[in-house]
Amino acid sequence: MGPARQQRRRAGDARAFRNLGRRRQRRASGTAAARRARRARPDARRGLGGGAHRPRPDPGVQQLDARARIGRSTRQRGRGRGARGVGAAVRLARGAACTFRRDRRGVRPGRARAGGAAARCRGGHAGVTRPDLSDGSLTDGGAIALYLDMLAAEQGAAKNTLLAYGRDLRLASEDLSGQLARAAPADLARLVAGWSGLARATVARKGSVLRRFFAFLAAEGHRADDPAQLIEAPAPARPLPKTLAEGDVARLFAVLSERLAADASPANLRLSALVELLYGSGLRATELVSLPRHAVRTGQGHAILTGKGGKQRLVPVGGAAERAVAAHAANVAPGERYLFPSGASHLSRVRLFQLLKGLAAEAGIPPARISPHVLRHAFATHLLEGGADLRTLQTLLGHADIATTQIYTHVQSKALVDLVNTRHPLAD
Template identity: 65%
Template sequence: MPTDPRAIALFLDMLMSERGAAANTVSAYRRDLEGASADLSGGLTASGTDELERLFAGWAELAAASVARKRSALRRFFAFLVAEGIRGDNPALAIAGVKPGRPLPKTLSIEEVDRLFATLDELLAADANPPLVRLKALMELLYGSGLRATELVSLPRNAIRPPQPFAIVTGKGNKERLIPLSPTALRAVEAQLALVPRESRYLFPSGKGHLSRVWLYKLVQGLAAKAGIAPERISPHVLRHAFATHMLANGADLRALQTLLGHADISTTERYTHVESARLVATVKGLHPLADEG
């Protein structure tokens, strides 16, 4: 089976020579396929449905149109591999379509988040090995600062400089923002920094680059399973949602939260007020003595 770069090059060459695809289309497919390959650590061509589903989970915050385009690129890419006899199946066909509208963000309760961190601390107390030290830093930054998965895994090594209680993060649109860090997060990052070579470009290095979003997804789900939380209920993005929802529940200002999350439009941040409202309504329905009366 050819490597990802070779397979992608063959596919794009077919689009141009046999299908007469427009330059913009070829360029978009190149970006999507090379990005997917990077997220799967060069294993796109050989990936199965499970890997592709985790890949799409990492694209949860993208616009529906962007996700649809990426899905189309993957389906056509794998269809090409099947037609060329490189693969016998098209795993992208099993990926569900984009649902219309924007559902309310999925989140976790404060008790569930506490359980995640209590489990992680127990594991660290038993054996503070490098993977667990790294996971502690990842979790503290996901939930403690509400970082996007891409922002987190690609953090430069010098983005956080203890004891300075903040980080400079480059988010969507190449915009920088300042992220406050809790003392617990700082300690976790200090422990991670002690394990990262000084010449490393990234805080969470992996191979020649940084930790992939797909691998981050696996790590978070693995911890959830150990904590007794259904893995399908959690992802890095769910922890970002939990950060925002719990901040609002504790009285955070909506504009301040918009800045922390790096949202260009406050309407995106306002979705979390609907999550909290829905939770309050559910609480009243479940606990109020008159809730079941007609």
């Protein structure tokens, strides 16, 4: 082979290599429709002059590119698996396009989550019609679901909070015949007027839920206005927490001791551990029933638990509570996840209420006066009367704001006033 022929062959190989690279680049860049869209936007491929930055890619083009790339690769692997792969890829592409779209508007990007609503974003998807109240595509159920989804994903709302907010919104939707998301200010005024017979705290909670719900719809572009701005919150007036006197608590434990002396059954041992932890550590009902299997260890003197809002805190565990928990834990199977198991989960809050009311009736205390939270209030009140400071009490109770803890000072002040009125020489 002569030198000229070798040179032509090397040139042909180089040209073929360049053409192969170009074909691969075109194949990776997507379909003809996507290429035409990019060619129609020359500024997307070139700077705007003067060293300008390259503009953000168009979400629709990105989705087309993703369809083409994933569709082609999955078709090569097999038709059955390819169809499923295309669906998953398109969902991921829609989530990416949604993130770009929301970020370009200056709004915090939505979150793609695993599950049935994978790659869903509250800002809408590229190529998918955005739910709108005007065309009827967004129902009350859909709007409420979106709002609760935001609370869980962005604010980390607790399960009970989500249940309470969802219940309030569904009841409001029923009162307005399924037209809550489209309600006018006059409709909301009628709805609020129907709350006149409810407690002040209930009205405040329902009004707060509606205000936040409509503010969410307005911020997301599902409504052009916010009709809930005119809903007024009732004047704050917190009643004194219900509590038990030390004598009442002593009667509860006396009945427990009699039960255990007569029959140390697993049910009585469990009830003893529940009451010891409620009054001795000031736990909330949900925190107590959902305690992990090894949350309380003998000799440790404290326990670390996850409380309201997913916050961890340290709570004291006295010797009597440790002994009661150890006696109960001996009857719990080693493989159980919870300290107080029941079926496939843990003991329910409703069952805890029932057990306490039955114990109160046996001790001669009206069942209406007692609940798990009343024992928590008794824990805080008796600590404060014993000399504990507010900051320590706030930490033990897990209050985010010390103003919530200050309510117990009013209980103490009331006891002092009663003492003066009954023991002072000039008292009536």
